[in-house]
Amino acid sequence: MADAEAKLVVLAELNAPFIIGMMIGCCLFGITLSQAVVYLRRYRTDKLLVRGVVWATLILDTFHFVMVADIIHYWYLICRQPENYLGLLQFHWSLGVSFSG
Secondary structure (H helix, E strand, C coil): CHHHHHHHHHHHHCCHHHHHHHHHHHHHHHHHHHHHHHHHHHCCCCCHHHHHHHHHHHHHHHHHHHHHHHHHHHHHHHCCCHHHHHHHHCCCHHHHHHHHC
16 A cells, blocks of 8 residues: 555656646747737738638637646646545546547
8 A cells, every 4th residue: 555655646746747848838829829810910811711720720729728727737736735646546527628629
């Protein structure tokens, strides 16, 4: 039993890759958002289909970013509490939504 608890403690301490990935993802989301805004302002006469694809991409990317932020919040803030270490082994709902989208 002590060996399993030790592995959970080590798993709880491995949060740096998640935070670094979230920072990089935040920067890339900002780039996507700025590109979409510039495109939608500059090329107002483009076909509706092309503008719709840009809007759909922006909406899906925003949804994905929110789901990943929820996963990071759950793992980093909630599961790092010693009484919640077993939450690291559970499949969080936003992870499934993020990968299926």
